[in-house]
Amino acid sequence: MFASDVYAAAERIRPFVHRTPVMTSQRLDEMAGARLFFKCENFQVGGAFKARGAFNAVLSLQEEAAARGVATHSSGNHGAALALAARTRGIPAWVVVPRDASGFKRRAIERYGARVVECEPGLSNREQSLAALVAECGATVVHPYDDDRVIAGQGTVACELLDQVSGLDMLLSPVGGGGLLSGCALVARDRRPDMRVVAGEPAGADDCWQSMQSGRRVRLEQVDTVADGLRASIGARNWALISTLVDEVVRVEEAEIVAAMRLVWEVLKIVIEPSSAVPLAALLSGRMAARGARVGVVVSGGNVDLDTLPGLLSTAGAGFRL
Amino acid sequence: MFASDVYAAAERIRPFVHRTPVMTSQRLDEMAGARLFFKCENFQVGGAFKARGAFNAVLSLQEEAAARGVATHSSGNHGAALALAARTRGIPAWVVVPRDASGFKRRAIERYGARVVECEPGLSNREQSLAALVAECGATVVHPYDDDRVIAGQGTVACELLDQVSGLDMLLSPVGGGGLLSGCALVARDRRPDMRVVAGEPAGADDCWQSMQSGRRVRLEQVDTVADGLRASIGARNWALISTLVDEVVRVEEAEIVAAMRLVWEVLKIVIEPSSAVPLAALLSGRMAARGARVGVVVSGGNVDLDTLPGLLSTAGAGFRL
Numbered sequence: 222m223f224a225s226d227v228y229a230a231a232e233r234i235r236p237f238v239h240r241t242p243v244m245t246s247q248r249l250d251e252m253a254g255a256r257l258f259f260k261c262e263n264f265q266v267g268g269a270f271k272a273r274g275a276f277n278a279v280l281s282l283q284e285e286a287a288a289r290g291v292a293t294h295s296s297g298n299h300g301a302a303l304a305l306a307a308r309t310r311g312i313p314a315w316v317v318v319p320r321d322a323s324g325f326k327r328r329a330i331e332r333y334g335a336r337v338v339e340c341e342p343g344l345s346n347r348e349q350s351l352a353a354l355v356a357e358c359g360a361t362v363v364h365p366y367d368d369d370r371v372i373a374g375q376g377t378v379a380c381e382l383l384d385q386v387s388g389l390d391m392l393l394s395p396v397g398g399g400g401l402l403s404g405c406a407l408v409a410r411d412r413r414p415d416m417r418v419v420a421g422e423p424a425g426a427d428d429c430w431q432s433m434q435s436g437r438r439v440r441l442e443q444v445d446t447v448a449d450g451l452r453a454s455i456g457a458r459n460w461a462l463i464s465t466l467v468d469e470v471v472r473v474e475e476a477e478i479v480a481a482m483r484l485v486w487e488v489l490k491i492v493i494e495p496s497s498a499v500p501l502a503a504l505l506s507g508r509m510a511a512r513g514a515r516v517g518v519v520v521s522g523g524n525v526d527l528d529t530l531p532g533l534l535s536t537a538g539a540g541f542r543l
Numbered sequence: 544m545f546a547s548d549v550y551a552a553a554e555r556i557r558p559f560v561h562r563t564p565v566m567t568s569q570r571l572d573e574m575a576g577a578r579l580f581f582k583c584e585n586f587q588v589g590g591a592f593k594a595r596g597a598f599n600a601v602l603s604l605q606e607e608a609a610a611r612g613v614a615t616h617s618s619g620n621h622g623a624a625l626a627l628a629a630r631t632r633g634i635p636a637w638v639v640v641p642r643d644a645s646g647f648k649r650r651a652i653e654r655y656g657a658r659v660v661e662c663e664p665g666l667s668n669r670e671q672s673l674a675a676l677v678a679e680c681g682a683t684v685v686h687p688y689d690d691d692r693v694i695a696g697q698g699t700v701a702c703e704l705l706d707q708v709s710g711l712d713m714l715l716s717p718v719g720g721g722g723l724l725s726g727c728a729l730v731a732r733d734r735r736p737d738m739r740v741v742a743g744e745p746a747g748a749d750d751c752w753q754s755m756q757s758g759r760r761v762r763l764e765q766v767d768t769v770a771d772g773l774r775a776s777i778g779a780r781n782w783a784l785i786s787t788l789v790d791e792v793v794r795v796e797e798a799e800i801v802a803a804m805r806l807v808w809e810v811l812k813i814v815i816e817p818s819s820a821v822p823l824a825a826l827l828s829g830r831m832a833a834r835g836a837r838v839g840v841v842v843s844g845g846n847v848d849l850d851t852l853p854g855l856l857s858t859a860g861a862g863f864r865l
Binding site: 486 | 564585586590805808809812813814815845847849852
C-alpha cells in the first residue's frame with residue numbers, strides 16, 4: 222500500500238463524508254503542555270471515522286460485485302458505517318452481530334438498513350457465521366480494518382488534518398485493529414517525514430504495544446477495556462504498516478480513559494466515546510514526550526450508549542489531576 | 544432599547560467572543576418535521592451565550608467606573624461570564640453565590656479569577672448581599688438579564704444566526720430571566736418582521752408563559768425544573784420587550800427536557816445543558832406549529848456537571864418517541 226491509495230480514497234469518498242472540524246482548547250493545552258488540535262470524527266457521518274473506510278470499500282467495488290452486496294462482522298461502528306455506505310450505493314449489506322453486542326450499536330446498524338445476522342460471541346463464531354453467509358449470498362466481505370480499501374479510507378483523516386493545521390510535530394491516534402492508525406501513518410510519513418506518529422492504546426488491550434516490543438504481531442485472547450472500539454487485535458496488513466511507520470505506542474489505564482473522556486465532554490463540549498479519549502489520556506498521563514509540540518489528536522467517534530453512561534462515569538479517579 | 548443597541552454590542556464584543564457554529568441534522572429534522580438550525584452557544588467562550596452580555600456590559604463601562612470593578616449575584620453561567628469579561632479587561636469582579644449553588648459552576652467562577660462572596664440561598668438574600676458588597680467596594684452591578692447592556696449582548700446571538708442561515712421562518716429560544724429572548728427578539732423583529740419569535744419554557748418555571756397569558760409580568764416564588772439556567776423569573780426590562788415582540792411561549796415537561804437533551808447528545812454529538820434542550824423539547828412535544836418551517840434553535844450553553852449527570856439521565860421517559 223502507498224499513500225497514493227489514501228489520496229485516491231479521499232477523492233472517491235469526498236461527496237459522501239464530512240470534512241470534520243478541528244477544535245482547540247487553551248485549557249487542555251495548558252494541562253498537556255502542548256498545542257492540541259482535535260480532529261473531530263465524532264461529527265463524521267455515522268458518528269465515527271469508520272464511514273471513510275466503509276465508503277471507500279463500497280465505492281471501489283466493480284458493478285457486478287457491488288450488486289451482490291457487502292458483508293462484515295462487527296459489534297460496533299464499522300457495521301453501521303458499512304450499512305450506510307451500502308444503502309447510499311443502493312446495494313444490500315449484511316452485518317454479523319454477536320448476541321452480546323450493545324443494543325445501541327445494533328440499532329444504528331438496523332437504522333441504516335443492513336440485515337443483521339446474529340451469532341454467538343467470540344471471534345471464531347463471528348468469522349464462521351460470516352463465512353457461511355457469504356458462501357450463500359456471494360456478498361463481498363469488507364473487514365473492519367484488515368483491508369487495503371478500508372485502511373486507505375481511514376487514512377483520509379490525516380489528509381484533512383494536515384490540510385487544516387500547519388506545522389504539526391506529531392500525529393496521535395488511538396489503535397485497536399489498526400485501520401485508522403496505519404492509514405494515517407501512511408499519509409503522515411509521505412507528507413511530513415519528520416512528523417512523529419504515536420498511538421494510544423488501553424493497557425487492557427495492549428496487543429499493539431506488545432507487538433512493538435517484541436517486533437512481531439501479537440494477538441490477545443482476552444482483553445478488558447471500557448474503550449469498546451479498541452478491543453480488536455491489530456490485523457496483518459495493519460501491522461505491516463504500523464511496524465515500519467509508527468514511532469511509539471503509549472498504554473493508558475482505564476481510569477485515565479474515563480477521566481480524559483469526561484474532560485473532553487466538559488471542556489470541548491463534545492460527546493466522544495471512550496476509545497476516542499485514549500490519545501488525550503496518553504498525553505495527560507505523563508508517559509509520552511510531547512511538551513511544546515503541536516499535536517494532531519484524532520477523536521475517532523462519538524457513539525456512546527447514554528443508557529450505560531451513568532455506570533461508566535462513576536468509575537472516575539485517574540492518576541492525573543483534572 | 545433598539546436593535547441598533549444590539550448591533551453596537553456585536554461590534555464591541557467581536558474580538559472577545561466566538562462566532563459559534565450552526566449545526567444541522569437530518570434525523571432531528573425528520574423527527575421535528577421542520578428544518579432545524581442549531582446555533583451552538585455551548586461552544587461560546589465560557590460554555591454559554593452569557594459571555595456576550597457580560598462582555599458588552601464590561602466593555603461599555605467608562606474607565607473610572609471600570610476601575611472599581613463589576614459585581615453580580617449568580618449561581619450559574621452569568622457569574623463565570625462576568626468574571627471572564629472582567630479578567631479580560633483587567634478589572635476586579637465579585638460574584639455573590641448562594642451557599643447551595645453547584646460546586647461545578649462555582650469552580651468556573653473561581654477559575655476565571657472572580658472573588659466569590661457566599662450568601663444564604665434565596666433571591667432576597669442574594670440581593671442584600673450584593674447591595675452590601677457594592678456599597679463597600681463601589682463596583683458596578685451587572686444584572687444577569689434585567690440590564691440593557693446585557694440584553695444587547697445576548698441579542699448578538701440572533702445577529703450571527705441570521706447572517707449564517709438564510710430564510711428562517713422562526714427563531715426559537717429558551718426563556719428564563721429573558722435576556723437572551725428579549726435581545727434576540729429585538730434583532731429578529733428589526734431584520735425580519737415576518738419571522739415568528741417563540742420561546743420554550745419549563746412548565747415548572749412558567750412565569751413567562753403565565754405573563755403572556757395574563758398580559759402582565761408574573762413572578763414565581765417557587766420553581767421546580769432540571770433546567771437550572773431557566774429558574775429565574777423574567778425581568779422588568781425583559782418583559783417590556785418580550786410582551787411586545789414575542790409571538791408565543793411553549794411549556795415543556797421535565798421528562799421532555801431530559802429526553803431532548805439526550806437526543807442532542809446522541810445525534811449532534813455535542814454536550815448541552817438541560818436549559819438548552821428546552822426549545823427542541825418544545826418542537827418535539829407537538830404543542831407548537833412548526834411543520835415545514837426553517838427554525839433557528841438557540842442552544843444556549845453546555846455547562847453540565849457530569850458528577851450529577853447519572854441521576855439526571857436516569858429520569859428519562861418523555862411523551863415523544865425517540
